[in-house]
Amino acid sequence: MGRKFPKQTIRDVDLRGKTILLRADYNVPLTKRGQISDDLRIRASLPTLRYLLEQNCKIVIMSHLGRPKGKDLKFSLKVVADHLSKLLSRPVELLDDCVGEAVHQAVRRAPRGSILMLENLRFYDEEEADDLTFAKSIQRAVRADYFVQDGFAVAHRAHASTHAITLCVPGLAGLLLEKEYVTITEAMNKPKRPLVAVIGGAKVSDKILLIKRLIKKADRILIGGAMSNTFLHCRGFNVGKSVFESGMEKVVAEIYDLAAAKVGVENVDDFLVLPIDVAVAPEISKDFPRQEVNIDKIKNSDMALDIGSQTIEKFTKILAGAKMVIWNGPLGYAEIDNFAIGSARVALAIAQNKGVVSIVGGGDTADFILKWDGHDGANFTHVSTGGGASMALMAGKKLPGIESLLDAYGLR
Numbered sequence: 001m002g003r004k005f006p007k008q009t010i011r012d013v014d015l016r017g018k019t020i021l022l023r024a025d026y027n028v029p030l031t032k033r034g035q036i037s038d039d040l041r042i043r044a045s046l047p048t049l050r051y052l053l054e055q056n057c058k059i060v061i062m063s064h065l066g067r068p069k070g071k072d073l074k075f076s077l078k079v080v081a082d083h084l085s086k087l088l089s090r091p092v093e094l095l096d097d098c099v100g101e102a103v104h105q106a107v108r109r110a111p112r113g114s115i116l117m118l119e120n121l122r123f124y125d126e127e128e129a130d131d132l133t134f135a136k137s138i139q140r141a142v143r144a145d146y147f148v149q150d151g152f153a154v155a156h157r158a159h160a161s162t163h164a165i166t167l168c169v170p171g172l173a174g175l176l177l178e179k180e181y182v183t184i185t186e187a188m189n190k191p192k193r194p195l196v197a198v199i200g201g202a203k204v205s206d207k208i209l210l211i212k213r214l215i216k217k218a219d220r221i222l223i224g225g226a227m228s229n230t231f232l233h234c235r236g237f238n239v240g241k242s243v244f245e246s247g248m249e250k251v252v253a254e255i256y257d258l259a260a261a262k263v264g265v266e267n268v269d270d271f272l273v274l275p276i277d278v279a280v281a282p283e284i285s286k287d288f289p290r291q292e293v294n295i296d297k298i299k300n301s302d303m304a305l306d307i308g309s310q311t312i313e314k315f316t317k318i319l320a321g322a323k324m325v326i327w328n329g330p331l332g333y334a335e336i337d338n339f340a341i342g343s344a345r346v347a348l349a350i351a352q353n354k355g356v357v358s359i360v361g362g363g364d365t366a367d368f369i370l371k372w373d374g375h376d377g378a379n380f381t382h383v384s385t386g387g388g389a390s391m392a393l394m395a396g397k398k399l400p401g402i403e404s405l406l407d408a409y410g411l412r
Contacts, residue, residue: 004182007405009173010048010148015055017112021144021169022048023161023401025151025385026063026080029367034074036083040370041153044385046087048150048174049115053088059115060107060142062098062161063151064122071123081117092117098124099134103141118142127160135164150174152181153362153386155401156393162401171405176385181402183382184393187359192323193219198315198346200225201329201364204248208255209395210328215258222273222315224307224331224342231274237295240280240302273318277308279332279339290338306332307342315342316349325350328361328391334368347372351379361394363387 024045029037036042052059061084068075081094093110095103098118110116118138121127126134138161147169149155154162155177165171173181197218199207204227214221223231229244234252256268263271275295280302281288292308293299307315319325327350334340347369350358360369360377362384370377377383384390392399 003408004186005173005178006408007173007402008408009178010051010175012408013146013172015052015057015146017056018145019058019107019143020052020060020146020148021139021142021165022052022059022061022148022174023151023154023165024061024063025153026061026077026084027065027153028080030066030079034079036079038367038370039083039087040366040376040383041385042080042084043087044176045150045174048148048176049088051175052148053113053115056112058107058110058112060118060144061092061115062118062121062138064127064154064161065120066122068120068122075120075122077117077120084115084117088115090115095119099137099141101141104143107142121159121161128157129160130158130164131160132164132167135160135168138165139168144169147171148174149401149405150176151401152177152384153389155386155399156389156397158400163404166404173402173405177402180384180386180390181393184359184384184390187324187326187357188213188217188394188396191217192357194322195219195324195326196318196322197221198319198325198327198331199223199329200227200331200343202226202243204230204245204251207328207391207395208251209397210391211255212258213395214326215255215262218326220271220273220318221259222318222346224275224311224315224346225329227329228275228307229304231272232295235274238298238300239304240298240300241283242298242302242304273314275304275307275311276314277310278304279306279308279341280304281339284333284336286336286338288338290341305336306339312342312345315346319346319349319356320353322350322353322356324357324359325353326359326361326394327365328394330364330368334364340368343368344372347379357381360384361387361390363390 066075085092226243229242331342332339358380
């Protein structure tokens with residue numbers, strides 16, 4: 001059986017007693033009080049950390065949190081270090097910088113089997129600039145034997161901690177990165193059929209490559225969210241005050257042409273399934289009741305904020321017969337309960353289909369699923385930790401944070 005992951009992982013190299021510089025993605029959502037509201041990304045990194053601890057490694061974790069302007073301690077990783085310490089039942093020491101002599105001395109003094117965490121990488125502009133000098137400064141401070149990339153959610157970005165660092169120290173994949181890559185690429189390359197794709201979210205422009213690839217791979221594509229408003233607008237429907245992208249007529253026409261080339265013009269509307277009714281309100285607010293109208297009855301004063309009951313019924317019937325589902329993007333304004341009904345009913349239809357393999361893209365979709373599911377996404381085969389990364393991988397793009405790791409040729 002061939003190897004499914006093209007790069008060397010932490011299992012391929014003897015890491016006993018080594019110093020490891022590990023890139024995690026601990027960019028977790030925080031409450032207004034600065035507490036972690038969802039720790040999925042932290043918990044997803046535990047298998048890699050535990051494996052490295054079994055090898056008696058000295059682990060130095062680096063991550064970013066939020067979008068600070070300079071060294072803003074509101075975005076300190078202390079809350080993450082404290083939480084990780086509780087999850088692992090062992091100390092996680094947060095250093096007050098990610099470069100410099102003080103960091104070097106702290107790492108040098110730390111014993112094997114210990115975990116340290118560097119302070120927020122984005123306190124330095126050089127991080128997002130993929131600055132090689134900055135990457136060298138990190139490595140000079142840590143003196144790692146190996147770099148381990150386990151931050152799947154940042155693997156689609158060429159930053160100093162995902163790309164330039166691999167020019168300074170040999171890079172391996174962590175277990176989370178490997179799992180995400182193999183699960184998503186296997187789903188796209190060897191789908192169980194029928195494969196139904198559910199695509200929502202805000203912008204068609206963000207998902208053009210994904211939609212084009214899904215036209216080749218999927219048996220049906222269900223379209224909701226603000227994205228469906230753009231499709232409806234381009235097909236001549238009045239969408240009132242709804243959020244939609246203007247100037248997308250050529251893109252949508254190309255999408256329909258690709259679909260027609262696959263299934264025939266007469267079958268396009270059965271392949272690219274748009275809403276037939278929507279839930280509307282005068283504005284985005286929890287104060288307005290849910291009202292449903294057919295797509296040809298949207299008033300100028302209406303905002304379409306969710307798929308309607310007829311569409312929900314149509315979508316759920318299709319999903320009941322699916323063998324594989326790929327879902328990327330909520331189907332309505334899911335932050336408000338009245339307009340989360342479409343997403344919730346689709347989630348239920350997938351969860352009740354016991355024979356289905358279900359892949360949920362990260363970002364807003366994962367956030368919704370984890371709140372809806374209540375069991376850590378246990379009703380779904382795979383809930384990705386990466387929004388943009390999972391979408392890019394599904395679209396067939398190469399991810400810089402994976403491409404720059406050591407090749408696995410000749411192994412296993």
